[in-house]
Amino acid sequence: xxxxxxxxxxxxxxxxxxxxxxxxxxxxxxxxxxxxxxxxxxxxxxxxxxxxxxxxxxxxxxxxxxxxxxxxxxxxxxxxxxxxxxxxxxxxxxxxxxxxxxxxxxxxxx
Amino acid sequence: xxxxxxxxxxxxxxxxxxxxxxxxxxxxxxxxxxxxxxxxxxxxxxxxxxxxxxxxxxxxxxxxxxxxxxxxxxxxxxxxxxxxxxxxxxxxxxxxxxxxxxxxxxxxxxxxxxxxxxxxxxxxxxxxxxxxxxxxxxxxxxxxxxxxxx
Numbered sequence: 001x002x003x004x005x006x007x008x009x010x011x012x013x014x015x016x017x018x019x020x021x022x023x024x025x026x027x028x029x030x031x032x033x034x035x036x037x038x039x040x041x042x043x044x045x046x047x048x049x050x051x052x053x054x055x056x057x058x059x060x061x062x063x064x065x066x067x068x069x070x071x072x073x074x075x076x077x078x079x080x081x082x083x084x085x086x087x088x089x090x091x092x093x094x095x096x097x098x099x100x101x102x103x104x105x106x107x108x109x110x
Numbered sequence: 111x112x113x114x115x116x117x118x119x120x121x122x123x124x125x126x127x128x129x130x131x132x133x134x135x136x137x138x139x140x141x142x143x144x145x146x147x148x149x150x151x152x153x154x155x156x157x158x159x160x161x162x163x164x165x166x167x168x169x170x171x172x173x174x175x176x177x178x179x180x181x182x183x184x185x186x187x188x189x190x191x192x193x194x195x196x197x198x199x200x201x202x203x204x205x206x207x208x209x210x211x212x213x214x215x216x217x218x219x220x221x222x223x224x225x226x227x228x229x230x231x232x233x234x235x236x237x238x239x240x241x242x243x244x245x246x247x248x249x250x251x252x253x254x255x256x257x258x259x260x
Contacts, residue, residue, distance in 0.1 A: 023127035055159040
């Protein structure tokens with residue numbers, strides 16, 4: 001699993017590649033939370049384009065980051081999930097909480 | 111091996127999170143013996159991941175020296191039986207544990223059994239406190255349309 005963090009216009013973008021399960025979820029949480037602590041962000045974007053598998057540990061990672069960024073007044077978005085990942089996000093109810101876009105270009109401008 | 115069982119794989123591994131990926135890859139390869147869709151393979155991977163994660167987190171409280179057994183049987187009529195067993199702390203109230211959104215641990219979503227119920231048939235959980243837990247699932251693969259075959 002790889003995670004790449006980028007900041008642009010006070011938005012933290014986390015690009016994730018690989019499989020998200022119990023073995024990696026805690027490490028990802030620590031990386032993202034550490035970065036969120038270092039600044040004031042108005043949004044967190046998870047790019048799941050490179051994610052080939054997710055289970056409830058991965059969903060817990062997503063929900064935890066949602067709770068964190070929204071408690072700081074920010075918003076969270078998910079972009080580019082594959083159909084198999086999108087299906088799990090829908091079943092978990094995460095789709096009702098977090099807006100999901102097929103590409104970065106569709107993200108709200110403000 | 112009973113004549114009803116067309117193939118059987120049994121693996122035993124320590125309760126380390128890094129073994130979950132190995133186990134679900136094995137399960138995917140085992141399921142791929144059947145003519146099934148990628149979506150069905152993804153479902154097998156997910157239920158295996160959930161059951162083994164439960165054993166590690168709840169059964170063994172994240173201790174890496176527990177024993178987990180994964181047994182997979184290929185049955186007639188495009189069915190496979192998946193069995194995940196641990197010798198951990200067990201579940202005091204199985205019915206409560208299987209309720210959607212129930213988790214004994216903060217920040218867990220309580221979706222493991224929801225996915226197992228959704229993607230398999232005949233989910234059976236037997237557990238005894240301080241003895242361990244056994245999860246047994248049957249997955250039936252649907253016939254694939256042959257319309258496009260030459």
